[in-house]
Every structure is written in C-alpha cells, then in structure tokens.
Amino acid sequence: MCGIAGQISADPNKIAANYPAYCRMQKSLARRGPDQRGIYLHGHAALIHARLAVVDLENGCQPMVLDQGGEKYILVYNGELYNTPELHAQLAALGHRFVSHSDTEVLLHAFAQWGPDCLEKLNGIFAFAVWQQRAQKLFLARDRIGVKPLFYALRGDSLIFASELKTLLRHPEIPPQVDAHGLADVLLLGPGRTPGCGVFRNVQELKPGCCAEYTVPQLVRRASPCAATGS
Numbered sequence: 001m002c003g004i005a006g007q008i009s010a011d012p013n014k015i016a017a018n019y020p021a022y023c024r025m026q027k028s029l030a031r032r033g034p035d036q037r038g039i040y041l042h043g044h045a046a047l048i049h050a051r052l053a054v055v056d057l058e059n060g061c062q063p064m065v066l067d068q069g070g071e072k073y074i075l076v077y078n079g080e081l082y083n084t085p086e087l088h089a090q091l092a093a094l095g096h097r098f099v100s101h102s103d104t105e106v107l108l109h110a111f112a113q114w115g116p117d118c119l120e121k122l123n124g125i126f127a128f129a130v131w132q133q134r135a136q137k138l139f140l141a142r143d144r145i146g147v148k149p150l151f152y153a154l155r156g157d158s159l160i161f162a163s164e165l166k167t168l169l170r171h172p173e174i175p176p177q178v179d180a181h182g183l184a185d186v187l188l189l190g191p192g193r194t195p196g197c198g199v200f201r202n203v204q205e206l207k208p209g210c211c212a213e214y215t216v217p218q219l220v221r222r223a224s225p226c227a228a229t230g231s
Contacts, residue, residue, distance in 0.1 A: 002051040002062070003029030004076040004150075005162035006129055007171070008138045010217035012043050014158065018172070022046050025162065025170045038063050040074050044216045045131045045138065048162075049076045060102045068112045072133035075108040078148050078163050079126025087121060111139070116211060127163055127206070136216040146208025153203045159214050168203060177201040 005025050009015050022039055029050040040047040040063035049062040066073045081087070081103040088098065088106050096109045103124075110118040111130050119141055127148035130139045140161060142150050152161040155173045162168040169176045177200060206212060 002078040005048040007160045008045045010157035028167045074131045077128040081124035083123040138214045141211040144209035150206040
C-alpha cells in the first residue's frame with residue numbers, strides 16, 4: 001500500500017522553493033505504518049512517495065531511479081502487478097539486470113524498455129508516474145478498473161498530481177474550492193460520480209484505463225486510453 005504525489009514545472013526555482021510544501025504533502029499521505037518515505041527533487045520535477053514498509057526494505061525504496069540508455073527514469077508507483085515473475089523473466093532475457101524481484105523495479109525496467117507500450121504488458125491494479133530526466137517528460141498511467149486513484153491539476157506552467165485529494169490540496173497553488181458541479185459529485189458518491197472529476201475546482205482525476213504525458217517547458221499534454229488491465 002502506497003501513496004504518490006509530485007509536481008513538474010517549467011520553472012525549476014519553483015520546484016526548489018516548494019520543498020516545504022512537498023514535505024507537507026508527503027506527511028498527508030495516508031499512514032499505514034511502519035511507513036517508508038522518499039522525495040526526489042531535481043530541476044523541473046519533484047516526486048513524492050510513502051509506502052507500508054514490511055518487506056524488501058532496501059530494494060523497494062521509492063522514488064526509484066534507473067539510468068539506462070542515456071536516460072534517467074524516476075518512478076513513483078501505487079499498486080500491485082500480478083504478472084511480475086513473467087515480466088521479470090522477459091526483461092532479464094533482454095539484458096536487464098535486477099537487484100530484487102519487486103514489482104516496482106520490474107515496472108521501472110518495463111517502462112525503460114517499452115515506454116508507454118509497457119501498459120499492454122501489465123496485469124494488475126496500479127497508478128504510477130515516471131519522470132524522464134533527460135527528455136523532461138512526465139508520464140502518468142492508471143489501470144482499466146481504476147482501483148488506485150490519481151488526481152492532478154494544471155496551474156500555469158506546472159502540473160501537480162497525487163493519489164489522494166487531501167494531499168493535492170496541501171499544495172499552496174491548489175485552493176480547496178468546490179463549485180456547483182463538484183458539490184453535485186460529492187452528493188453522488190460511488191458509481192454515480194462523474195468520471196474524471198476531482199470534485200474540487202480545476203482538479204481532475206485521470207480516468208481508469210488512461211494515460212497522459214506532459215513535457216517541460218511546454219507542458220504539452222497527450223492523454224489517451226491505455227491497454228492497462230485490472231484482471
């Protein structure tokens with residue numbers, strides 16, 4: 001059980017200045033205890049993670065970083081893959097080297113190998129974000145069933161995301177304002193709630209079975225259905 005959050009911005013000074021806010025966001029992620037927490041802060045990106053730490057304490061740490069093919073990939077991930085052994089074997093046959101059998105590491109290597117196409121190979125329930133340091137690109141994805149939520153907001157030259165609404169609202173650029181449409185969704189909890197709506201003004205939820213890509217500094221967004229499965 002994990003919680004994830006983060007921000008990318010065309011202005012790296014904003015990322016550095018917001019470090020206290022990232023600490024508050026991290027603390028707001030649901031405590032499951034004993035928790036293990038991490039923040040990756042570099043240039044245009046901040047990635048935040050908290051997880052229930054009971055197994056693989058050393059090798060399962062997040063944000064998880066991988067240097068491969070001239071690119072640096074940073075992953076924060078919330079979920080569970082059901083086909084980790086099969087993916088591990090397939091990637092190992094392609095030359096990937098692992099320090100563990102954790103699904104986090106397998107997912108990171110899968111993205112480094114196949115990029116967004118890795119979603120076609122994932123079987124599980126998940127929401128995750130991958131930052132590509134050299135390409136200055138953030139990739140967000142969610143499985144088809146949508147068990148693991150992922151909320152986001154665009155604020156000028158920034159994108160902020162989190163797996164929990166209360167965490168997103170801890171960011172100083174996101175006021176907790178509910179408009180009439182959001183109030184209607186509050187009263188329609190469960191399946192009646194509007195897909196893709198984060199309830200609060202200008203907050204959206206990545207829809208189940210979708211992925212999105214944002215590039216700094218343009219923050220160009222490309223969102224589409226993905227082949228992720230929840231079965």
